[in-house]
Amino acid sequence: MLNKDNLKAALATTPECLTPEQLEQVLQKNHSTPHLDQCPRCQAELAMLKAFASDTPLPEEGAAVAWISSQLDRRLNEIKSEAKGHAKGPLRQAAQSSWIVRIFGGFSWALPAAAVAALAVASAFLLRPEKAPKLQAGLETQRAIYRSQELQVISPVGEVQQVPTELRWQSLEGSSNYHAVIMEVDRSELWAGETRNTSIEIPTAIRAKFLPGKPLLWQVTARDGKGQPLSTSQVQRFVSAGAAASTGTPTK
């Protein structure tokens, strides 16, 4: 029976299909192969590779490409530091060892020497005569912030299966309202909202920007009745694995 699945299967990659390396050879030498002649999948892959390899911009895309390139240049360090967190094998080793290399260079003896020096300084500090701390005048007038008063976020945190619909955090005593902000990984603000509650709904238009696998940050600040900040949460990172849930009727 011919159905949509059969059509998809017919257009899927087969074991005989050309590898990217082979497609590159076809593109470079401008010759075909018997399989390529018969395979719509390989022809589609070749068309995409050709488009990617071409340096010819389409009309009116030049300015946008230049802007994106400048953004990439600005974010280059961020790209690398973000990637290092996920790297495996030699890259991670290189990342971990690079600061040692940068500081000590070829002086391999410097590391143990520095460790000995640090130990000596620490010993001197710990063994010094103890003195009673001075009392701080006016301490009672300052507002004490205890750890329990840190603003704690609830969700989303880390990898989440679905695109989050709201931001949630724990209530903070004395707060009048909360200011929540969602940011790109470069800390540029994507969206911000205020509420008196301990959660806030994320607008659909913003959720649509939560691409699967794309990391985002968020943070919430509690404010008192005068609008003064009482406490700000840690910046939380989250990544949604799934796509945004559809909220409307599909259109043509």
Added chain:
Amino acid sequence: MTGALNLDRGTAYARRGTFATSQNIRERVLIIDAMSLEQLLDEELLEQYRVSTSADEREQYINELFRRNYARVARWCLRSTDDRESAADLAQEVFAKAYQNLYSFRGQSKFTTWLFVIAKNHCLNSVRAQSRQASELVAEGGEDILVELADGAPSPYAAAERESSARLIRSLLQKALDDTEKAVFTLHYGEELPLDVITRMLGLQNQSGAKAYIVSAKRKLARLVKTWKARGQHEAV
């Protein structure tokens, strides 16, 4: 940049046209002296990045490698999203993935081909995740092709009983469609990409883009099926 090695520059240039295996990249890197970064091939930059013990040098090599590919990836991501902010985010993710996997590059292809695979997979996944393609297929009348193919007793459907339906469909496409139509048809029905994305991705510059190719592909396929039915050539596929 340090790296004071003797260079047979002529040899390095002479080899440039040859296929870059991991081994000969390594050989070339060893004989390259003070060539400026711009003169190095992508694959040489990557190899230098791998072998250099200086963190600063490594930074320079990888920055140059990425910078010279910014526009290419930016263009691809822009065509996938048609929105420069989203495209910038996508491109950032592509380069992050590339950076994570730099050591998996074996030099069996050009660096750009390797980067293409990452960019393509990442962008197609993103496009698919965002599109409501299933409903689009119905709305655009994609099913009518299948009805045409399956319709009638003495038809290619009989051949599908003897051969795999996949082979049958591929054969039909091969007989009826030109290269661009096949590519558009495959990306639309096989990869479930929206037509506007295909238009941009393949750089189609005709007035109605990929839609025109889908329309002509469907027309040609219908004509082919009709001819077969008329002639009773069920075996012809």
